[in-house]
Amino acid sequence: MRIDxxxxxxxxxxxxxxxxxxxxxxxxxxxxxxxxxSFQLDPSSTNDDARDLAxxxxxxxxxxxxxxxxxxxxxxxxxxxxxxxYHLEDAKSANTVDAHRLLHLARELAEAGEVPxxxxxxxKERLLKAYFSDGLPVGDxxxxxxxxxxxxxxxxxxxEVLAGTTYTEDVAADQQQxxxxxxxxxxxxxxxEKYGVSGAQPVEVFQEALxxxxxxxxxxxxxxxxxxxxQDDPTCGPDGCAI
Numbered sequence: 001m002r003i004d005x006x007x008x009x010x011x012x013x014x015x016x017x018x019x020x021x022x023x024x025x026x027x028x029x030x031x032x033x034x035x036x037x038s039f040q041l042d043p044s045s046t047n048d049d050a051r052d053l054a055x056x057x058x059x060x061x062x063x064x065x066x067x068x069x070x071x072x073x074x075x076x077x078x079x080x081x082x083x084x085x086y087h088l089e090d091a092k093s094a095n096t097v098d099a100h101r102l103l104h105l106a107r108e109l110a111e112a113g114e115v116p117x118x119x120x121x122x123x124k125e126r127l128l129k130a131y132f133s134d135g136l137p138v139g140d141x142x143x144x145x146x147x148x149x150x151x152x153x154x155x156x157x158x159x160e161v162l163a164g165t166t167y168t169e170d171v172a173a174d175q176q177q178x179x180x181x182x183x184x185x186x187x188x189x190x191x192x193e194k195y196g197v198s199g200a201q202p203v204e205v206f207q208e209a210l211x212x213x214x215x216x217x218x219x220x221x222x223x224x225x226x227x228x229x230x231q232d233d234p235t236c237g238p239d240g241c242a243i
Contacts, residue, residue, distance in 0.1 A: 001032040001213060006039040006178040007187040009099050009127040009138055012075045012086065017187035017200030018128070019082040030214065033117075035107065036124045038100035038174035039186045047139035049093035054091065079132075090135030092097035097171055099127050099138050102148050104167035105157060115152050122151040192216070 003021070007014035023205040026034055049056065054068030061067070069213045107121040126147050130136040136143050141162045148158045161167065178188055181196060189197040189206075197205060 001030055001210075001217070002192055003032045003034045004037055004190045004193075005034060005187060006037045006183060006189075007040050008041045009096050009124070010045075010091070010094060010131050011041055011131065011186055012079065012088070013200040014187040015084060015128045015132055016075070016079055016082060017189070018124075019084060020200060020203050021189065021206050023082075024203050024210060028207055028210050030210050034121055036103055036120055037178065038103065038171040038177065039178055039183075040096055040100070040171070040186070041056070041186070043095070043097065044215065045093060045139075046090075047094055047137060051093070053088050053091040053093075054093070065117060082216045085133045087133055087135055091131060092137040092139075094131070094137055094139030096139065097168065098141065098144055098162055099162055100171045100174075101167040102144060102153070102158060103127075104170045105161050106148075106151075106153055109153065114154075119152050123148060123153065126151050 005018075005021070007017070021034075027039060051059075054072055055065045056068070057071055058065040058068035072086075072088040079086045103120055103123055106115065106123045109115045110117050110119050127138055130143070130147055131138045131242050136147075138144065138147075143153065144162060145158050148157045177184070181188065181190060183196075183198060185199070185201055189209075191197070191209050194216065195209045195213055
């Protein structure tokens with residue numbers, strides 16, 4: 001089973017959605033390859049905005065800082081139910097394009113066998129924790145280098161990517177693919193390229209999506225002649241035909 005996920009590393013519901021998906025997979029016993037795709041909630045964000053998150057949210061939606069504080073408290077409470085320790089009062093403004101570019105690097109190196117297959121997932125988790133729990137600036141190159149090497153990416157490759165524009169087009173392509181799927185926001189999950197889950201839905205929703213995906217993947221019931229002997233199996237396989 002393959003699960004493609006579009007999310008941003010500064011999206012509070014994306015971290016919650018990640019945990020709920022993981023819980024659903026654990027409870028179902030399903031094994032899945034999870035691929036993380038880029039989606040920037042606000043490509044115009046900067047790394048040097050000194051306003052706190054509550055102020056930024058309140059001004060963005062025209063509802064004031066107090067509303068931003070209430071919104072942060074609400075999502076923090078939900079996150080805590082999943083074992084996530086949000087400290088949104090410490091969250092630093094960040095443009096996340098470079099974090100997403102490093103996630104693409106992690107995926108490419110994993111596919112090439114240069115790092116373990118789970119490296120992209122480990123980097124995604126570390127970036128989310130860095131922003132939501134540790135108050136680290138996930139748009140800062142020094143911070144990104146430290147986080148990426150911490151999960152096993154080679155420092156030289158990380159610095160090389162951050163110094164240039166590699167994977168910038170891949171980040172944009174991910175965003176366009178999400179829109180093509182009809183995603184109005186993130187997180188957005190696609191299971192086996194067939195079943196979509198929009199938002200950090202309850203665990204039960206993910207479990208239902210997994211059940212449907214598994215049902216589609218069940219082997220067909222074979223119907224054959226009772227008189228056909230095993231040695232006369234009229235099929236051709238990778239090693240040829242039994243004739």
